[in-house]
Amino acid sequence: MDLLRIDHQSAIPLHAQVEDLLRRLIEKPEYQNGKLLPNEINMAKKLGVSRSTIRQATNKLVYEQLLVRKKGVGTSVARKNISTKLDKWDSFTHEMDEKGMTFRNYSIKVSNVVPEKDIQQLFRIGPDATVLKMERVKGLDGEPIVYFVSWFHPRTGLTTDDDFNKPLYETLERDHHVVASVSKEGISAILADKKLGKLLSIDPGEPILFRKRVVCDAGDRPIEYNLGYYRADRFTYTIDIARK
Amino acid sequence: MDLLRIDHQSAIPLHAQVEDLLRRLIEKPEYQNGKLLPNEINMAKKLGVSRSTIRQATNKLVYEQLLVRKKGVGTSVARKNISTKLDKWDSFTHEMDEKGMTFRNYSIKVSNVVPEKDIQQLFRIGPDATVLKMERVKGLDGEPIVYFVSWFHPRTGLTTDDDFNKPLYETLERDHHVVASVSKEGISAILADKKLGKLLSIDPGEPILFRKRVVCDAGDRPIEYNLGYYRADRFTYTIDIARK
DNA sequence: TAATTTAGTATGTACGAACATACCATCAAA
DNA sequence: TTTGATGGTATGTTCGTACATACTAAATTA
Numbered sequence: 001m002d003l004l005r006i007d008h009q010s011a012i013p014l015h016a017q018v019e020d021l022l023r024r025l026i027e028k029p030e031y032q033n034g035k036l037l038p039n040e041i042n043m044a045k046k047l048g049v050s051r052s053t054i055r056q057a058t059n060k061l062v063y064e065q066l067l068v069r070k071k072g073v074g075t076s077v078a079r080k081n082i083s084t085k086l087d088k089w090d091s092f093t094h095e096m097d098e099k100g101m102t103f104r105n106y107s108i109k110v111s112n113v114v115p116e117k118d119i120q121q122l123f124r125i126g127p128d129a130t131v132l133k134m135e136r137v138k139g140l141d142g143e144p145i146v147y148f149v150s151w152f153h154p155r156t157g158l159t160t161d162d163d164f165n166k167p168l169y170e171t172l173e174r175d176h177h178v179v180a181s182v183s184k185e186g187i188s189a190i191l192a193d194k195k196l197g198k199l200l201s202i203d204p205g206e207p208i209l210f211r212k213r214v215v216c217d218a219g220d221r222p223i224e225y226n227l228g229y230y231r232a233d234r235f236t237y238t239i240d241i242a243r244k
Numbered sequence: 245m246d247l248l249r250i251d252h253q254s255a256i257p258l259h260a261q262v263e264d265l266l267r268r269l270i271e272k273p274e275y276q277n278g279k280l281l282p283n284e285i286n287m288a289k290k291l292g293v294s295r296s297t298i299r300q301a302t303n304k305l306v307y308e309q310l311l312v313r314k315k316g317v318g319t320s321v322a323r324k325n326i327s328t329k330l331d332k333w334d335s336f337t338h339e340m341d342e343k344g345m346t347f348r349n350y351s352i353k354v355s356n357v358v359p360e361k362d363i364q365q366l367f368r369i370g371p372d373a374t375v376l377k378m379e380r381v382k383g384l385d386g387e388p389i390v391y392f393v394s395w396f397h398p399r400t401g402l403t404t405d406d407d408f409n410k411p412l413y414e415t416l417e418r419d420h421h422v423v424a425s426v427s428k429e430g431i432s433a434i435l436a437d438k439k440l441g442k443l444l445s446i447d448p449g450e451p452i453l454f455r456k457r458v459v460c461d462a463g464d465r466p467i468e469y470n471l472g473y474y475r476a477d478r479f480t481y482t483i484d485i486a487r488k
Numbered sequence: 489t490a491a492t493t494t495a496g497t498a499t500g501t502a503c504g505a506a507c508a509t510a511c512c513a514t515c516a517a518a
Numbered sequence: 519t520t521t522g523a524t525g526g527t528a529t530g531t532t533c534g535t536a537c538a539t540a541c542t543a544a545a546t547t548a
Contacts, residue, residue, distance in 0.1 A: 013501060039528055050503045055529090063307050071529045072511030257531060283498055294533050299499090315499045316541030493546065500539070509530070518521075 006047045014049050018057035021047075023124060026066060026077045036074035037067070106137040106144050110160045115151050122214065122222050123153050132158050137199055147199045147229040156223050178223055180215050200231050250291045258293050262301035265291075267368060270310060270321045280318035281311070350381040350388050354404045359395050366458065366466050367397050376402045381443055391443045391473040400467050422467055424459050444475050 006017050025031065037043070040058070044051045058075060061067040069075045112130045115123070123131065136148040152158045157176040172178045197203055215224035250261050269275065281287070284302070288295045302319060305311040313319045356374045359367070367375065380392045396402045401420040416422045441447055459468035 015501075036528095041528080052504080053502060056501085059303070060307075063304075069529065070511080071509065072527075074528060259531075280498095285498080296534085297532065300531085313499065314541080315539065316497080318498060489548105491546100491548075493544105495544085496542085498539100498541080501537085503535085503537105505533085507531085507533105509528100511528085512526090514524085514526100516521100516523075518519100 006049060008048070015053050015056040018047060018049065018053060019060055020124070022057055022061060023066070026061075031077045034068075034076045036076050039074055105165060106139045107135075108137075108164055109135045110164060112160065113151075119151050119225050122225060123151075125154065129154065132156075132160070134164060136164075144200045145231055147196065149227045151225045153221075153223045155221070172223075178217055180217065180223060196229055200229070202231060250293060252292070259297050259300040262291060262293065262297060263304055264368070266301055266305060267310070270305075275321045278320045280320050283318055350383045351379075352381075352408055353379045354408060356404065357395075363395050363469050366469060367395075369398065373398065376400075376404070378408060380408075388444045389475055391440065393471045395469045397465075397467045399465070416467075422461055424461060424467060440473055444473070446475060 006014060006021070008014070010017065022037075026037075031037065038046070040051050040054045044054045047054070058067055058069070062069055062075075065078050067075050068078045111133050113133045114129070115131050115133070119131070120129070123129075125131070131154060132152040134148070134150045134152070136150075137144050137146070138148070139145045156172060156178050158172070162171060162175070169180050172180060213224075213226040213228070214222050215226060217223050250258060250265070252258070254261065266281075270281075275281065282290070284295050284298050288298045291298070302311055302313070306313055306319075309322050311319050312322045355377050357377045358372065359375050359377070363375070364373070367373075369375070375398060376396045378392070378394045378396070380394075381388050381390070382392070383389050400416060400422050402416070406415060406419070413424050416424060457468075457470040457472070458466055459470060461467050
């Protein structure tokens with residue numbers, strides 16, 4: 001078991017190594033049915049770290065609700081959430097078409113980058129791995145409306161050669177056999193800075209609807225990290241209950 | 245400073261007391277502008293607990309993004325998120341009306357209860373405080389569709405005497421001067437148990453769309469904790485981008 | 489004066505120890 | 519047979535200590 005070892009010489013903190021190890025461990029089928037993990041003291045002994053370090057790592061996973069602890073029993077993997085099938089995500093353009101509006105890409109930029117730490121962690125990739133980054137400005141009637149930034153997990157197989165003007169999730173499903181499912185979405189508001197102001201043709205300080213999204217595949221593994229900056233004077237996010 | 249003291253005799257764990265103390269502390273205006281909290285060692289000394297206990301408490305708040313830590317600098321209060329104004333939440337019934345369907349309350353029950361620990365914590369109320377609990381089953385064409393359970397923070401001023409057949413958020417705003425804003429929403433799926441099966445007229449084991457929601461006021465203080473159980477065969481949750 | 493060194497302070501990481509409390513399965517008593 | 523006691527195990531809480539690392543500002547040097 002090479003992946004189940006801790007490197008005391010590494011610059012990576014022990015608790016981070018343990019956390020990572022646990023993340024990989026709990027993906028294994030033998031832990032999927034709520035079976036108990038090894039107890040803390042044994043894990044500590046086996047990995048050659050202290051119990052506090054084990055707890056530091058498990059605490060984080062418990063916060064994230066990946067693990068569940070029961071006093072007097074042990075720690076087990078949380079039963080996985082059933083995620084709702086994605087069907088409308090990339091239909092933004094289509095919806096606009098139906099309303100008789102042409103929603104076009106104003107600019108598009110695709111590159112390979114080494115992402116920030118939080119994305120590395122989300123994607124569970126090394127600090128040197130490069131991922132595909134896509135930036136888009138979309139607009140309506142000559143007016144830019146939204147600025148998207150996406151990072152795609154290497155397992156999507158997307159490259160700079162793909163056609164990003166076509167519906168993306170269709171491309172992923174057809175050409176790369178990756179099926180996107182909803183995972184997590186957060187909406188908040190920020191103020192436009194200089195850069196955003198320029199991209200969206202508004203003054204810095206104007207309100208921006210900011211959406212953060214993690215797209216996962218059917219196995220709940222992250223495939224895309226996506227940020228969306230919407231001109232708040234042109235768009236509102238609403239949650240809608242639709243009949244089947 | 246009565247609220248800034250730790251009771252070593254209490255059954256409540258020290259770290260929980262510290263956490264609670266910090267939650268109250270960081271609401272004060274003097275910490276709102278990113279000013280630094282007292283450093284960990286001093287806090288530990290002042291409160292008569294160890295630094296680990298302080299960290300145990302602050303860790304949680306850091307994880308919740310209420311606090312921000314900077315190595316070599318200190319810990320400060322995170323700038324508050326601007327939350328989007330709520331306008332469509334209680335329009336469920338209205339939407340249905342527009343579609344020519346009558347969405348009615350099938351049953352409704354209002355009571356005063358001592359809530360579970362997680363709600364106590366969310367509401368930041370004592371273990372003895374009672375809150376208003378409301379349970380509703382709503383349905384369509386003689387068929388129950390959704391089961392709601394809500395707990396309302398005492399500050400809403402809602403009592404069992406209020407009329408819960410009228411749009412709730414309008415009542416809150418008009419009669420109790422509480423303005424609801426979106427805070428957090430989670431959607432998942434569960435299986436119906438006996439109770440849910442009976443309430444929704446389906447067999448136990450049938451899929452249920454489960455929605456958990458925390459409604460906050462304009463000051464980001466929680467006012468309602470709401471659970472919704474939707475018959476998955478009748479409803480789908482979609483996220484929709486609508487033009488203003 | 490401007491660049492650099494350095495001391496002080498704050499968080500970050502890690503260890504080890506001890507006792508409390510919840511749970512469970514087994515065994516004993518009513 | 520059912521109830522109750524009990525000991526083993528696992529997490530929960532808390533303490534104390536030590537050193538690493540990042541940042542800041544004051545003191546030093548070029």
